[in-house]
Amino acid sequence: xxxxxxxxxxxxxxxxxxxxxxxxxxxxxxxxxxxxxxxxxxxxxxxxxxxxxxxxxxxxxxxxxxxxxxxxxxxxxxxxxxxxxxxxxxxxxxxxxxxxxxxxxxxxxxxxxxxxxxxxxxxxxxxxxxxxxxxxxxxxxxxxxxxxxxxxxxxxxxxxxxxxxxxxxxxxxxxxxxxxxxxxxxxxxxxxxxxxxxxxxxxxxxxxxxxxxxxxxxxxxxxxxxxxxxxxxxxxxxxxxxxxxxxxxxxxxxxxxxxxxxxxxxxxxxxxxxxxxxxxxxxxxxxxxxxxxxxxxxxxxxxxxxxxxxxxxxxxxxxxxxxxxxxxxxxxxxxxxxxxxxxxxxxxxxxxxxxxxxxxxxxxxxxxxxxxxxxxxxxxxxxxxxxxx
Numbered sequence: 575x576x577x578x579x580x581x582x583x584x585x586x587x588x589x590x591x592x593x594x595x596x597x598x599x600x601x602x603x604x605x606x607x608x609x610x611x612x613x614x615x616x617x618x619x620x621x622x623x624x625x626x627x628x629x630x631x632x633x634x635x636x637x638x639x640x641x642x643x644x645x646x647x648x649x650x651x652x653x654x655x656x657x658x659x660x661x662x663x664x665x666x667x668x669x670x671x672x673x674x675x676x677x678x679x680x681x682x683x684x685x686x687x688x689x690x691x692x693x694x695x696x697x698x699x700x701x702x703x704x705x706x707x708x709x710x711x712x713x714x715x716x717x718x719x720x721x722x723x724x725x726x727x728x729x730x731x732x733x734x735x736x737x738x739x740x741x742x743x744x745x746x747x748x749x750x751x752x753x754x755x756x757x758x759x760x761x762x763x764x765x766x767x768x769x770x771x772x773x774x775x776x777x778x779x780x781x782x783x784x785x786x787x788x789x790x791x792x793x794x795x796x797x798x799x800x801x802x803x804x805x806x807x808x809x810x811x812x813x814x815x816x817x818x819x820x821x822x823x824x825x826x827x828x829x830x831x832x833x834x835x836x837x838x839x840x841x842x843x844x845x846x847x848x849x850x851x852x853x854x855x856x857x858x859x860x861x862x863x864x865x866x867x868x869x870x871x872x873x874x875x876x877x878x879x880x881x882x883x884x885x886x887x888x889x890x891x892x893x894x895x896x897x898x899x900x901x902x903x904x905x906x907x908x909x910x911x912x913x914x915x916x917x918x919x920x921x922x923x924x925x926x927x928x929x930x931x932x933x934x935x936x937x938x939x940x941x942x943x944x945x946x947x948x949x950x951x952x953x954x955x956x957x958x959x960x961x962x963x
Contacts, residue, residue, distance in 0.1 A: 575602075576601055576603075576919065577646060577919050578602060578603035578643070578646075579601060579644055579645060580606070580668075581595060581604060581605070581606055581607065582650070582651060583607075583608060584606065584607075584613035584616070588650035588651075588673075589616070591648065591907060594899070594911040595648060596623060596626055598887065598911060598915045599886050599887060601626065603626055603628075604627050605627075605633060605642060606631065606633070608634075609634065609758060636659055636663070640668060645918055646668055646670065646702075646918045647671070648670075648671040649663065649670055649671065649672050649673065650673040651673070652761065653673070653678035654677060655760065656673060656678075657672075657676055657691070664695050670702075670703050671704050671914045674786075675784075676692065676785075679782070680768075680776045680782070681776050689936060689955075690957070692928050693928050693932060702917055702918060702921075702924055702927070703927060704931075705926045705928075707785050707789045708786070708903035708904065708907070709785070709786050709789035709851075709903075709906070710789055710910075711905075711913075713877075713880040713904060713905065714850075714904075716879060718790075719793065720881075721858065721865070725857075727853065727856075727860075728855040729855060730854075731856060732834050732836075732854045733791035733795065733829075733853045734836045735787040735790050735835065735837050735851035735852075736837065736838040736839070736840070736850060736851075737787040737838070737848070737849050738843050738846070739840070739841055740840070740841060740847070741813075741842060745846075746847065748815070748841065777818050777819055779819055779945065780820065780821075780839035781820075781825065781941045781942040782939065784837065784839055784934065784938025784941070785938075786849045787838070787839060787849070788837060790851030790853075791829075791853060792933055795831055795833065797829045797830045797831035798956060799828070800829065800830050800953065801828040801951060801953055801954060802825050802828075802937060802952055802954055803951050803952075804824065804825035804826070804944040805824055805825075805944075805948075806942075806946070807842070809821050813842075822839070823838075824837070825837045825945075827937060827954070837937070837941070849903075849904075863879070876905075881909075883898065883908060883912060884912075932956075936956065937954050940954040
């Protein structure tokens with residue numbers, strides 16, 4: 575017996591996941607929810623959606639879809655809405671998948687408060703929460719987790735991770751993203767709300783969205799960040815996009831396993847967009863798609879790094895050209911969809927559960943606080959491990 579789920583948010587990013595969720599063999603029924611009716615019609619009118627979608631399952635608000643008899647909601651809305659909407663859905667008895675980040679706000683204390691509230695809500699309601707962090711299912715991360723499980727790294731020594739995404743990157747221009755997010759009802763509401771942060775003089779920075787960089791080392795090493803020192807740079811050109819916020823931030827973390835980790839989050843940098851990490855151990859290391867030992871460098875192909883999907887899932891995700899439709903961000907989308915659907919169907923903790931998710935978010939908040947304080951050594955908040963099953 576399969577599950578039922580609602581897709582909440584059908585903009586560009588939400589639409590990129592819609593077919594994968596609909597096509598998963600464990601999904602029997604799909605509902606659609608968006609404030610903009612045209613986005614729902616785009617899928618509701620398609621012939622290939624009629625097997626799992628009924629027009630009675632079209633909803634214009636989160637409040638309405640939360641009252642539907644669905645097992646789970648997939649929330650891919652505006653980033654400042656993620657955590658509040660996930661809490662609301664879990665309070666209504668729905669398991670939730672959240673797009674990254676946990677929440678996007680200029681105030682780090684508010685981010686940490688939402689992290690705390692999410693963990694508390696999961697504990698109290700018994701609902702499952704999964705963060706859709708793409709780095710967790712990039713081929714490089716999957717490969718490194720396998721090698722770590724074998725003990726091939728030896729003792730972890732150091733890791734490096736970076737997310738280079740210049741504001742004017744032609745592959746994804748952040749000015750365009752900001753303009754796009756400012757449209758529609760949700761965007762207009764955020765424009766009003768964001769003024770309060772400016773009036774308070776809140777200084778934002780890229781470490782408030784650290785999951786693509788932090789996620790790699792944490793997921794591979796199975797360790798979390800405990801202390802941090804960080805520094806930030808500000809814009810020198812008068813670019814209104816940044817205002818008073820940091821444009822680039824670099825942090826050095828101490829990990830719970832004794833290793834160190836350097837993380838760079840840069841939005842003003844002469845470099846093509848890059849999400850990458852390196853992990854170094856006493857016996858083996860990984861960098862730039864190579865497995866490295868004291869005597870050799872071995873180049874790795876994507877397919878040998880990637881874990882296989884179950885055959886029936888791979889068959890369901892095959893595109894017109896008969897190849898598996900893995901989706902974006904290094905082919906991680908298919909794995910995120912499969913992990914969430916299977917976790918709900920089996921009523922088990924998802925891999926990127928709430929305790930894992932806050933360990934991707936809190937380090938960035940602490941790093942930003944350190945940068946604001948000129949490189950002060952700070953502790954990284956932590957909510958512990960998931961309760962034993």
